Amino acid sequence: MSSFSFIKSQIKRMAPETACVLIGQPGIGKTQFAISLAKELCLKLVKLRCAEDGETGDLTGLLRDVNGVHSHTIPDWLSGTEPMLLLLDEINRPKKEIINAIMQLCTEEQEFLGKKLPAGSRVICTMNSAAYASNDVDELNRAFFSRLARFYVDVDKSGWLSWATTHRIHPDIISYIDQADDSHLFDMTDVESYEDDHTVNPRSWEAFSKMYINGVNMGSYKDDPIVIKKDAEIWLGSEEANSFYSWLCTKRLFNPQNFLLENNQAKVTASAARVAKMLTVYQTALCGNIMQTAISLLSDPNMTEYNKNIVSNLYHFMDRMPVEQASKMYVDYIEPCIKITDKPDWLIKLMHTNESVWSSMKTVIQGKRKK
Helix, strand or coil, X not given: CECHHHHHHHHHHCCCCCCEEEEECCCCXXXXXXXXXXXXXXXXXXXXXXXXXXXXXXHHCCEEXXXXXXXXXXXXXXXXXXXXXXXXXXXXXXXXXXXXXXXHHCCCCCEECCEECCCCCEXXXXXXXXXXXXXXXXXXXXXXXXXXXXXXXXXXXXXXHHHHCCCCCXXXXXXXXXXXXXXXXXXXXXXXXXXXXXCCCHHHHHHHHHHHHHHHHHCCCCCCCHXXXXXXXXXXXXXXXXXXXXXXXXXXXXXXXXXXXXXXXXXXXXXXXXXXXXXXXXHHHHHHHHHHHHHHHHHCXXXXXXXXXXXXXXXXXXXXXXXXXXXXXXXXXXXXXXCCCCCCHHHHHHHHCCHHHHHHHHHHHHHHHHC
């Protein structure tokens, strides 16, 4: 297995008339690779789908009958003189009537219907690795494949991240993939499900990124961020959508430190309200994060001037949370320390910086528990 960047350098060293085939799993970026290569080589990209459900006329031209003589018209893509990169997609699943055309195009002569490709043109084929391994090559036998330069493509996370930064993939998605393990970019756990719409791969991330950018620009996520998760499920499936949304909640949608230090009460209320709409699993993570952040800030002597904001905003956060979450925050972090004689400095500040807020906080917890 090789990365796209390495394969690209190899193809550039090959003679233009040498056809090659990219063998790899669906959705890993084989087509995007061809687009990028064509641009770097200053070649026009022509993509033709060879699969059985593709249009035969796109490749072979339309069939015509002149006085009982059948022949094909020269297809539009072959009529020009500009050098091209001809991408023959899914060559393991061709219609029988285009097999000879494929074979002719993949020879050094690069000839079809008595017409050669423009000088300097290249032919690149693609097929899925599962099909190749299972001998699912239909009429295109192994002898034909032996004449092609074969490249077995692997998912290259660093290469994808580099590509993503210049192809309008949303920064949130780039950051998420960068910190996650490789399986979040391409999940190889279920080979049989590669054709499933919910397979996690570079193609599905690109599709979701386009929808995510539109959602951000349209303001669709401002009031109800759980919509992000629902949009992600369309392209990534529920498991990966949960993972991305959970990360997004703790890293992007809600910053505990910014929230606790915020001096604008309207912003505090709005942020707490957004968290209140999230699913329980995300609220649990955020409640733990905000308590740990509050303890850290209150323990820092350099942050003393912000203590009032921290205590007040923590109270407003707990007040907006469901009873289970607010009680868990109190029981897990505050209650154990209240019972000890030598109370930690952060708890003393929490209790005495604004005693009316502290009293309200205890009242809120007690009131929620009674409901």
